[in-house]
Each structure stands twice: as structure tokens, then as C-alpha cells.
Amino acid sequence: xxxxxxxxxxxxxxxxxxxxxxxxxxxxxxxxxxxxxxxxxxxxxxxxxxxxxxxxxxxxxxxxxxxxxxxxxxxxxxxxxxxxxxxxxxxxxxxxxxxxxxxxxxxxxxxxxxxxxxxxxxxxxxxxxxxxxxxxxxxxxxxxxxxxxxxxxxxxxxxxxxxxxxxxxxxxxxxxxxxxxxxxxxxxxxxxxxxxxxxxxxxxxxxxxxxxxxxxxxxxxxxxxxxxxxxxxxxxxxxxxxxxxxxxxxxxxxxxxxxxxxxxxxxxxxxxxxxxxxxxxxxxxxxxxxxxxxxxxxxxxxxxxxxxxxxxxxxxxxxxxxxxxxxxxxxxxxxxxxxxxxxxxxxxxxxxxxxxxxxxxxxxxxxxxxxxxxxxxxxxxxxxxxxxxxxxxxxxxxxxxxxxxxxxxxxxxxxxxxxxxxxxxxxxxxxxxxxxxxxxxxxxxxxxxxxxxxxxxxxxxxxxxxxxxxxxxxxxxxxxxxxxxxxxxxxxxxxxxxxxxxxxxxxxxxxxxxxxxxxxxxxxxxxxxxxxxxxxxxxxxxxxxxxxxxxxxxxxxxxxxxxxxxxxxxxxxxxxxxxxxxxxxxxxxxxxxxxxxxxxxxxxxxxxxxxxxxxxxxxxxxxxxx
Amino acid sequence: xxxxxxxxxxxxxxxxxxxxxxxxxxxxxxxxxxxxxxxxxxxxxxxxxxxxxxxxxxxxxxxxxxxxxxxxxxxxxxxxxxxxxxxxxxxxxxxxxxxxxxxxxxxxxxxxxxxxxxxxxxxxxxxxxxxxxxxxxxxxxxxxxxxxxxxxxxxxxxxxxxxxxxxxxxxxxxxxxxxxxxxxxxxxxxxxxxxxxxxxxxxxxxxxxxxxxxxxxxxxxxxxxxxxxxxxxxxxxxxxxxxxxxxxxxxxxxxxxxxxxxxxxxxxxxxxxxxxxxxxxxxxxxxxxxxxxxxxxxxxxxxxxxxxxxxxxxxxxxxxxxxxxxxxxxxxxxxxxxxxxxxxxxxxx
Numbered sequence: 001x002x003x004x005x006x007x008x009x010x011x012x013x014x015x016x017x018x019x020x021x022x023x024x025x026x027x028x029x030x031x032x033x034x035x036x037x038x039x040x041x042x043x044x045x046x047x048x049x050x051x052x053x054x055x056x057x058x059x060x061x062x063x064x065x066x067x068x069x070x071x072x073x074x075x076x077x078x079x080x081x082x083x084x085x086x087x088x089x090x091x092x093x094x095x096x097x098x099x100x101x102x103x104x105x106x107x108x109x110x111x112x113x114x115x116x117x118x119x120x121x122x123x124x125x126x127x128x129x130x131x132x133x134x135x136x137x138x139x140x141x142x143x144x145x146x147x148x149x150x151x152x153x154x155x156x157x158x159x160x161x162x163x164x165x166x167x168x169x170x171x172x173x174x175x176x177x178x179x180x181x182x183x184x185x186x187x188x189x190x191x192x193x194x195x196x197x198x199x200x201x202x203x204x205x206x207x208x209x210x211x212x213x214x215x216x217x218x219x220x221x222x223x224x225x226x227x228x229x230x231x232x233x234x235x236x237x238x239x240x241x242x243x244x245x246x247x248x249x250x251x252x253x254x255x256x257x258x259x260x261x262x263x264x265x266x267x268x269x270x271x272x273x274x275x276x277x278x279x280x281x282x283x284x285x286x287x288x289x290x291x292x293x294x295x296x297x298x299x300x301x302x303x304x305x306x307x308x309x310x311x312x313x314x315x316x317x318x319x320x321x322x323x324x325x326x327x328x329x330x331x332x333x334x335x336x337x338x339x340x341x342x343x344x345x346x347x348x349x350x351x352x353x354x355x356x357x358x359x360x361x362x363x364x365x366x367x368x369x370x371x372x373x374x375x376x377x378x379x380x381x382x383x384x385x386x387x388x389x390x391x392x393x394x395x396x397x398x399x400x401x402x403x404x405x406x407x408x409x410x411x412x413x414x415x416x417x418x419x420x421x422x423x424x425x426x427x428x429x430x431x432x433x434x435x436x437x438x439x440x441x442x443x444x445x446x447x448x449x450x451x452x453x454x455x456x457x458x459x460x461x462x463x464x465x466x467x468x469x470x471x472x473x474x475x476x477x478x479x480x481x482x483x484x485x486x487x488x489x490x491x492x493x494x495x496x497x498x499x500x501x502x503x504x505x506x507x508x509x510x511x512x513x514x515x516x517x518x519x520x521x522x523x524x525x526x527x528x529x530x531x532x533x534x535x536x537x538x539x540x541x542x543x544x545x546x547x548x549x550x551x552x553x554x555x556x557x558x559x560x561x562x563x564x565x566x567x568x569x570x571x572x573x574x575x576x577x578x579x580x581x582x583x584x585x586x587x588x589x590x591x592x593x594x595x596x597x598x599x600x601x602x603x604x605x606x607x608x609x610x611x612x613x614x615x616x617x618x619x620x621x622x623x624x625x626x
Numbered sequence: 627x628x629x630x631x632x633x634x635x636x637x638x639x640x641x642x643x644x645x646x647x648x649x650x651x652x653x654x655x656x657x658x659x660x661x662x663x664x665x666x667x668x669x670x671x672x673x674x675x676x677x678x679x680x681x682x683x684x685x686x687x688x689x690x691x692x693x694x695x696x697x698x699x700x701x702x703x704x705x706x707x708x709x710x711x712x713x714x715x716x717x718x719x720x721x722x723x724x725x726x727x728x729x730x731x732x733x734x735x736x737x738x739x740x741x742x743x744x745x746x747x748x749x750x751x752x753x754x755x756x757x758x759x760x761x762x763x764x765x766x767x768x769x770x771x772x773x774x775x776x777x778x779x780x781x782x783x784x785x786x787x788x789x790x791x792x793x794x795x796x797x798x799x800x801x802x803x804x805x806x807x808x809x810x811x812x813x814x815x816x817x818x819x820x821x822x823x824x825x826x827x828x829x830x831x832x833x834x835x836x837x838x839x840x841x842x843x844x845x846x847x848x849x850x851x852x853x854x855x856x857x858x859x860x861x862x863x864x865x866x867x868x869x870x871x872x873x874x875x876x877x878x879x880x881x882x883x884x885x886x887x888x889x890x891x892x893x894x895x896x897x898x899x900x901x902x903x904x905x906x907x908x909x910x911x912x913x914x915x916x917x918x919x920x921x922x923x924x925x926x927x928x929x930x931x932x933x934x935x936x937x938x939x940x941x942x943x944x945x946x947x948x949x950x951x952x953x954x955x956x957x958x959x960x961x962x963x964x965x966x967x968x969x970x971x972x973x974x975x
Binding site for chain 2: 035213214215216217225228229231233234236257258260263265266267268269270271273274275277278279280281282283284285286287288289290291293307308311401402403404405406408409410442443444445446447448449452453454455456457458466
């Protein structure tokens with residue numbers, strides 16, 4: 001049997017029972033690899049359950065710095081009998097299977113094309129520890145110790161991580177270090193360590209990664225920091241996976257950074273609302289009154305907020321909504337990732353509505369775009385929806401450090417204060433003075449005699465006076481469209497890369513690929529794979545809606561464009577077809593909607609298949625007979 | 627009805643402490659049906675704001691959807707208003723009051739807006755004790771959609787179309803007391819003498835102040851058999867009259883001993899209650915709930931200040947918000963800067 005080999009290039013997966021304390025041990029494993037300077041991307045693949053069901057932790061190690069999922073598992077560590085059969089089957093031929101050998105492995109779990117490493121984890125812990133709690137918790141740490149030996153993780157790094165984690169709690173540090181040593185020692189004594197797949201500091205890691213000062217953080221924490229730095233003072237929300245940690249993190253940082261030094265009181269308000277309707281109502285009320293306010297939710301919450309989003313669009317109230325997407329429809333798969341709220345967000349609410357969308361792809365972008373969303377919402381006086389997802393929001397990503405320019409000034413948009421009102425003749429709330437579709441706002445309480453108006457969801461004329469006249473309504477709706485055109489120049493523009501040079505291309509077609517958010521990392525990897533096979537594909541990463549003109553140009557400049565996304569219906573593809581009026585045949589969907597993040601191998605496979613498939617003959621339309 | 631508001635005003639209109647005349651508290655002309663109870667409520671709010679010398683532009687008016695919710699255009703036109711979403715005004719008011727604690731918030735809702743579609747938000751608004759005055763113009767029917775029963779229509783009331791309502795009414799005032807509202811009143815749009823001081827006291831109250839106001843719908847619910855017609859309401863009214871004395875004013879109305887009760891509000895103003903019966907207590911929630919229920923059982927509509935706890939903590943206090951309104955904070959107060967971010971980065975390595 002040929003075993004899989006590789007330095008700093010492999011996929012490890014842990015199969016655990018949820019609620020057993022495995023998360024922090026698995027995190028320790030991934031963080032140790034990160035501290036060794038080796039690119040790593042860990043992912044929790046977990047059930048909608050608190051205790052007892054199968055959960056996995058997949059760790060991709062990639063010397064080139066690919067952070068998306070590759071596909072396939074090289075080493076499986078399984079301590080969950082419930083899922084063991086499938087876990088064994090999922091290992092790549094030549095791969096490795098590490099398991100708790102306290103009970104012998106059932107014969108049907110034996111494969112002859114993978115290597116087995118049995119460690120009597122339960123037995124070792126029963127012998128070593130007296131309480132069931134310690135036996136349970138430290139078992140996880142014991143297997144991390146064994147993995148350190150098998151994969152050559154620097155033991156000192158693990159120790160220093162434990163020191164950081166349990167600072168000042170010496171007893172905890174020593175018991176954890178002891179558990180690590182037990183596992184490490186058992187593995188070195190029992191197996192030939194390290195394995196042909198292993199880690200090596202420096203090694204073949206790309207120089208630009210070695211030199212950078214990367215951080216490891218999740219997107220939700222980054223978005224929360226963005227809200228702090230962007231000046232948000234009101235957060236209203238309703239708990240929903242996978243967005244809950246956005247507000248949790250906002251609360252944590254705000255308690256540290258937003259306390260008035262004189263009085264010890266809070267310069268922020270967080271309200272856990274009774275539902276998402278109310279959460280959005282509070283954001284609308286606070287923003288109307290001139291505070292920077294936001295909410296965080298996921299698909300079902302977005303549905304509930306739709307009515308208010310229509311009001312905010314039509315009444316022109318700034319709103320920031322962070323949607324951490326999960327699998328829908330309905331409750332769908334609440335702990336599984338998807339990019340399937342695109343259309344629901346773009347056109348949320350009844351009547352003619354369109355909303356500004358931002359698509360972060362990294363924690364750094366979650367931070368930057370959240371800051372920017374407050375500026376955009378106030379500049380454009382409209383809702384801005386940040387479409388993150390579970391994979392980005394809840395998993396740790398290696399990211400360039402967050403950066404802050406101390407010269408940043410909040411852009412509050414066109415707001416007239418008392419002076420401004422005194423200097424303005426003939427002010428009307430919905431007048432397009434500058435021709436960009438953006439009118440001038442006033443805040444309640446500003447001026448004793450000027451600037452008061454009635455905000456409403458019903459139609460009105462330029463002076464904000466109720467009107468059902470067709471011409472007033474049309475004028476207003478057309479101005480809103482003009483404003484949306486202006487938005488194209490305000491939102492983040494797409495990212496392109498210089499085309500990949502392929503010496504002997506196998507196709508004469510000009511190929512392009514479009515993607516966004518968490519589809520980007522595996523898409524870049526797939527494009528590189530295909531380039532090596534002779535298929536050069538240009539890429540464009542979409543970062544916002546409304547689409548920039550360069551998206552049209554990109555599509556028109558290519559013969560065939562793949563749209564890579566994580567939903568069933570190709571929602572981004574449809575949005576592009578709809579908004580840019582592109583013939584649908586030009587855009588080929590590349591989709592994954594399994595709930596687990598899309599892999600590079602999957603993308604490459606779908607594109608390969610599409611390129612090798614001849615165009616289907618056009619089936620003639622049958623004449624309808626009555 | 628008239629479609630044009632006359633611009634002429636008497637040159638010697640009386641002025642309030644701030645120098646404003648009642649004309650400064652006018653709104654645009656009402657588009658409701660002639661004789662609508664809601665217009666009397668709008669007038670009472672206007673008069674209350676004038677008498678209490680609240681600067682017009684420091685008032686924020688909020689409403690949901692329905693006939694009642696159209697009314698904020700009809701009073702205090704110099705203030706901002708927000709006609710929001712059906713049943714969702716409470717959340718908008720909550721957000722607004724978090725953003726700026728320095729304005730006087732007046733919410734106007736209806737029985738459909740509050741007791742049906744907005745029931746969830748209403749209850750949670752009470753629970754949070756948002757500092758605002760919340761008025762329900764209660765006519766027992768859906769006016770804008772032509773007279774369907776609402777959830778406050780009385781049991782056995784007959785609709786304009788001749789149907790008898792088989793469901794018991796939701797009593798918003800009792801509900802508010804049950805949920806712990808710190809100021810609960812009930813009144814009648816036709817009882818200006820009671821309604822005006824009640825609204826003034828509500829605005830002076832620190833915390834959530836609720837007034838359920840029976841406000842007959844002249845078009846769809848003012849016939850014999852309706853539980854909320856002018857005639858029916860007048861017939862069964864059991865009204866406590868009252869006076870409101872703003873802070874720093876030593877005007878004391880004379881009442882017979884034993885029949886008045888003075889309650890000092892948060893801002894130092896005093897509401898004098900002229901009690902319907904000598905044993906009525908506004909400071910005892912349980913007793914107030916029993917009295918309200920008893921009156922209902924006897925077919926009487928008890929109106930006035932039903933319950934008041936002048937010493938409550940409102941939402942902003944409970945959240946320990948700084949005194950300075952959140953919407954006035956700038957980058958210096960809000961943005962921790964690059965050095966802090968650098969140290970956060972360091973912790974993530």
C-alpha cells in the first residue's frame with residue numbers, strides 16, 4: 001500500500017461527539033499548526049444539537065496557503081462510534097485512521113488500503129483520572145498529544161498555547177500538559193512517528209505567508225469589531241445560529257472599549273429583542289434618530305425583517321444588517337453553511353425594492369466591510385446588508401491583521417444640522433438637489449422651526465407630504481433608482497487578478513469565473529488546478545451589489561463564464577442575468593448546496609465536466625395544442 | 627370639513643412659559659371623518675404639549691398603521707414624526723429612545739395596531755419600560771378597512787353589519803397593569819377635562835406611560851349595540867377627574883378633603899386625582915386591577931389614572947446608558963483607534 005505523503009499539505013478530520021469538550025482540544029491542535037507558521041484552515045462541521053450527536057472538525061494544512069476546503073480526508077481521528085463507518089469510508093486511499101482502541105475495531109471497519117492507529121484513549125483516561133468529567137475532557141487532550149507525535153507538532157508550541165489559554169491557573173496547565181504528554185509518549189512508543197504526512201516549520205511554506213503577520217480569527221468577531229470601530233451605538237438582535245456570536249463579540253468588546261470614563265456608564269446599547277421584526281424596528285428607530293445601529297441575523301430572521309427593510313428603503317432610513325447565512329429554506333440546516341440568501345436579500349420586501357449587498361470573503365473583509373457599511377448606509381440613506389456565512393462567520397480563518405487608519409472620519413452622509421437648515425432655502429426631504437438621487441436628511445430635535453417632516457412608508461412628494469398622485473410616486477421611485485445607480489460607484493469594486501499564463505491551452509474559448517464570499521478560496525485553488533491542466537480561466541471576485549460596470553465588461557469579454565456559489569438555484573447567476581441582462585446560456589452555474597463548504601476539487605470537477613460536455617442540442621419547442 | 631388650514635391667528639394668543647402660542651403646536655389638517663374621536667385626542671395632545679411648555683421640535687411622534695396612526699400629522703407639525711409599520715411602532719420607539727434620551731416621545735396607536743398585530747411588541751415595550759407616552763385610540767373596530775371588529779370590541783357588541791361579537795375584549799389597560807406598566811390611564815376622547823391633564827402627567831412620567839382612550843368611530847361603530855359609541859361610553863363612564871400641576875407652579879385646586887390625592891412625578895410636577903370613590907388607590911397595582919375589573923363586571927368604564935408608580939427605572943437607566951445621547955457621540959468616544967486594534971491582532975496570533 002502506498003501511503004499518502006506530504007509536508008505541510010494534507011487534510012485531517014476529527015470525528016467527535018458534540019458536547020464532549022472536543023472543540024477546545026481540536027482548536028489547540030489547529031492553533032499549534034498556525035503558531036508553527038504553517039497555513040491552516042480549521043472548520044467545525046457540527047449538528048444543530050447541544051449534546052450527543054456526531055460533530056467533525058476538519059483541518060486543512062496547505063503550504064501554498066489555500067484556505068478553502070480541498071475535498072477528501074488524509075487522516076481521520078475518530079472517537080465517535082456513531083459515525084465510524086462513514087468516517088472510515090471517507091479516508092482517501094493510502095490515508096490514515098486513528099481511533100480509540102479501548103474496544104476492538106469491528107471487522108467491517110477494516111480497509112486494506114489505509115493505515116490504522118489504535119490508541120486506547122478511554123482505557124488510558126479511566127486509569128489516569130478519577131472523575132468522569134476529567135476522563136471525558138482530557139481524553140481529547142490525550143489524542144492531541146498523540147497527533148503531535150504522529151504529525152510532528154512542536155511540543156513546546158502546544159505547551160505555550162496552554163499557558164496562554166489558562167494563564168494563572170497552574171493546576172489546569174499542568175493537568176493538560178500531562179494529558180498531552182501521555183498521548184505523545186504513547187504514540188512515540190507504539191508507532192513509527194512521524195507519519196509520511198507531517199508538519200515542518202518553515203518547510204515549503206510560500207515566502208509571502210512566512211513573512212506576513214497573520215492572525216487567526218473568525219468572521220463574526222471581525223464583524224463585531226467592525227461595528228465597534230464603525231461607531232455603532234445601538235445593536236438590536238434576536239438569537240439565531242450562526243449569527244449569535246456577532247452580537248456576543250460586540251458586547252464583549254463594547255464592555256471593554258465603550259465605557260464612559262467619567263461615569264462608568266455605557267456608550268452603547270444592546271437589546272435582545274422579542275423577535276427579528278422588533279430587532280429591525282429598533283435599528284430603524286435608532287438610525288432614524290441619528291445613531292449608528294445594526295442587527296445580525298440569519299435567513300429566517302431576514303425573512304422576518306423584510307417588511308421593515310421595505311420601509312427603510314422607501315422612507316430612506318439607514319440600516320446595517322449582518323446576515324450570516326446558513327442552509328435554508330425554513331429552518332433548513334441551521335448549523336450548515338450556504339450562500340442562499342442572495343436573492344432574498346437583494347430584493348427583500350414587497351413592491352419594487354433593491355438593497356445594497358456586501359460580500360466579505362475573509363475576516364479582514366468582515367471588519368472592513370462592516371465599518372464601511374455604516375458609512376454606506378448613511379451616505380445612501382438605505383439598508384446595507386452584509387452577506388457573510390456560517391463558514392466565514394464561525395470558523396477560524398488565517399487572515400492578514402486588521403488595520404485601522406486613525407485619520408478615518410465617519411461619513412454621516414447628507415444630514416442638515418441647525419446651521420445647515422438656516423442656510424438652506426426651500427428644503428424638501430426628498431428633493432434630489434445634487435442629481436445623485438440622494439436627498440438631504442434631518443434628525444428629530446434639530447431646529448425649532450425648520451426641518452421637521454413626517455417619515456412614512458406611504459407615498460409622498462418631494463416635500464415629504466402624503467401624496468397618492470401618480471407623478472409624485474413615479475418621481476420618487478425613479479429617484480430611488482438613480483440613487484441605486486450612485487451606489488454602484490460607492491460600494492467596493494470587484495477584484496480581478498492578472499490572467500494565468502498557460503503555455504499550451506487546450507481550449508480557444510476565453511473562460512472566466514465569478515464567485516464571492518467563501519467560494520473564493522476554493523475557486524482560486526480550482527482555477528490553479530485547471531490552469532495546470534491547460535485551461536486558463538480569468539477570475540473576478542464580486543464584492544458588492546449593485547454590480548460595478550466592470551462586471552458587465554468581464555462577462556462580455558469572455559466566451560463562457562462559470563458562476564461559482566453555494567446554493568441550489570444559482571442565485572448570484574440569476575441576479576447577474578437579471579440586473580445585467582446577460583443571456584443565461586453564457587453563465588454556467590457551479591454549485592454546492594450540501595451544507596458543507598464547497599471544495600476546490602468539487603469546483604474543478606464541475607468545470608472539467610462542463611468543458612468536456614458538448615453543448616446540448618436545442619430541443620425544439622412543441623407547439624402548444626389546445 | 628375644511629381642506630385649508632386658516633393662517634390667521636388672534637394676535638394676542640396666550641403664550642406658554644417658552645413663549646410659544648397654541649398655534650405653534652398645530653399640525654396639518656385632519657383627513658379623518660368629521661366627528662372622529664381621534665381628532666379630539668390630537669387636540670388634547672396639542673393642548674397638553676402647549677400647556678406643559680414642551681418645545682415643539684423636542685417632541686418625536688411615532689405611530690403604526692391605521693386611522694389612529696395617521697393622527698401624528700395632525701398635531702405639533704414642528705416636530706419629527708414616524709408613521710412606521712403596522713403593529714411595530716413599539717420597536718421603532720424603543721430604538722429611537724435609545725438613540726436620543728433627550729426628546730419627548732409620543733406614540734399613537736389603535737386597537738388593531740396594538741391589541742392584534744402589535745400585541746407582541748406592545749407587551750415587550752411595557753416590559754422594557756421605554757420612556758414614552760403611548761396612547762391607544764380605541765374604537766373597537768378597523769376603520770380604514772371599513773369596520774371589521776377589532777380585538778377590543780366588547781363581548782356581545784353588535785357591528786354595523788348586524789353581527790354579534792362572540793369574543794371577549796382584550797382590555798389593554800388591565801393588560802398593561804398586569805405586565806407592570808408604571809403609568810396606566812384610561813380615558814374617553816370626549817372627556818377633554820380628564821384627558822389633557824392625564825396626557826400631561828404621562829409625558830412628565832419617567833418610564834412607560836400608557837393611556838387607553840375610548841375614541842368612537844363615527845362611521846363604523848357609533849350605533850346602538852356598539853360597545854364604544856359616544857352614547858354608550860358617556861352612559862357608562864365612571865370618570866375620575868384630575869388636574870396636573872407642572873413643576874415649580876404653586877397652583878393648587880381646591881378639593882373636598884378626603885377625595886383628592888396628589889402624586890409627585892419624576893420631574894417634580896404633581897398630578898391631583900379627584901377620586902371617583904374614596905377607597906380608590908392609584909399606588910396599589912393589585913387594588914387598581916381589582917377596581918378596574920369590578921367596574922367592568924358592573925358594566926362601568928372606569929377612567930382616569932388607574933395606576934402610577936412614579937419611581938421606576940426606564941430602559942435607558944436599566945441598560946446603564948451614559949447621560950449623553952448616543953446619537954451625539956463622535957469618533958473620539960466611539961472608535962478605539964489603531965493601537966487598540968494592534969493589541970487585538972496580537973492576541974489573535
